[in-house]
Amino acid sequence: MDINRPHVLAEVNALFDTYESALVTNDIATLDGLFWESPLVVRYGNGENLYGIDALRAFRAARATGDLARKLTRTVITTFGHDFATANTEYQRLGSGLIGRQSQTWCRLAPGWRIVSAHVSFLPPPQ
Secondary structure, eight states: OOBSOHHHHHHHHHHHHHHHHHHHTTOHHHHHHHBOOSTTOEEEOSSOEEESHHHHHHHHHHSOOTTOOEEEEEEEEEEETTTEEEEEEEEEETTTOOEEEEEEEEEEETTEEEEEEEEEEEOOOOO
16 A cells, blocks of 8 residues: 555645634534445534534534634655554643644545545643
8 A cells, every 4th residue: 555645645745724714714614524424424523522523513613713823843644555643632722721632534536636535633631
């Protein structure tokens, strides 16, 4: 299996950048479009477990939009073959200083690359 084919890695990196921009500007339409439109898509958050695109959409429509700006501190994107990738990043929220991590599983489907599974969580503050 080819890992990190340059053209596939470039595609996923560009989509990851699109996601990041949409996230910090609360561009709900773009965020929704990047997720698999399926009842099988899953997103685990810091305080919610979302199953299915309808649950993700409802969450995005209702979530608080303060403290969205963040600085990515470490990102690792790995592609496997032509149609599968993972994206993992650590970040710090600029307003609150909270430190978090995010993982995404991307798959190339008929409409194009989509996030099929995601996880977001915060780390406990340092003691």
